Amino acid sequence: MKTLDHTRVTIAAQAVGVAQGALDYALGYIQERKQFGHPVSDFQGLQFMIADMGMKIEAARQITYAAAGRSERGDKDLTFFGAAAKAFASDTAMQVTTDAVQLLGGYGFTSDYPVERMMRDAKITQIYEGTNEIQRVIIARQMSR
Numbered sequence: 065m066k067t068l069d070h071t072r073v074t075i076a077a078q079a080v081g082v083a084q085g086a087l088d089y090a091l092g093y094i095q096e097r098k099q100f101g102h103p104v105s106d107f108q109g110l111q112f113m114i115a116d117m118g119m120k121i122e123a124a125r126q127i128t129y130a131a132a133g134r135s136e137r138g139d140k141d142l143t144f145f146g147a148a149a150k151a152f153a154s155d156t157a158m159q160v161t162t163d164a165v166q167l168l169g170g171y172g173f174t175s176d177y178p179v180e181r182m183m184r185d186a187k188i189t190q191i192y193e194g195t196n197e198i199q200r201v202i203i204a205r206q207m208s209r
């Protein structure tokens with residue numbers, strides 16, 4: 065169980081990387097793709113999505129760094145931080161990669177573009193090293209101690 069406190073931080077880092085990769089790809093795409101005479105990145109509805117994706121990824125990155133520091137030092141609250149970083153970053157990766165598919169429209173769904181694979185890659189980070197339901201059990205248990 066103690067080993068998992070440390071290894072969960074690596075799953076959080078993996079999730080942050082998948083999410084950042086999907087955002088980077090989608091950002092490039094929406095600046096090139098034109099509809100109604102404009103790059104689709106000009107549409108405010110998509111700008112709001114991009115802003116949310118960027119905010120969530122940065123929050124996930126920061127909690128992952130916070131957990132990594134605790135892993136290095138062997139801090140007592142690592143159990144909470146390892147589970148919280150894993151659950152938060154993987155839920156973020158799932159949301160962000162799903163939004164990235166949406167930003168590419170129909171092309172996002174096809175295997176000609178990488179974001180559909182990223183969406184599947186994000187999914188496993190919510191499952192292995194303990195599902196996110198189990199992370200929440202751990203987090204709640206730590207909070208009641």
Ligand SMILES: Cc1cc2nc3c(=O)[nH]c(=O)nc-3n(C[C@H](O)[C@H](O)[C@H](O)COP(=O)(O)OP(=O)(O)OC[C@H]3O[C@@H](n4cnc5c(N)ncnc54)[C@H](O)[C@@H]3O)c2cc1C
Nearest residue numbers: 187188189190191192193194195196197198199200201202
């Ligand atoms: C690609 C891949 C790689 C893997 N690599 C490894 C590895 O290297 N080492 C290793 O040990 N394992 C590995 N696993 C296994 C992985 O850790 C488990 O699949 C995961 O922990 C979930 O267990 P389970 O599949 O038995 O799901 P189950 O325990 O059957 O869960 C089914 C559902 O019930 C929920 N659930 C179960 N118990 C509770 C509860 N108490 N409260 C609320 N909800 C609950 C779960 O969250 C899930 O939604 C890997 C799995 C995959 C798919």
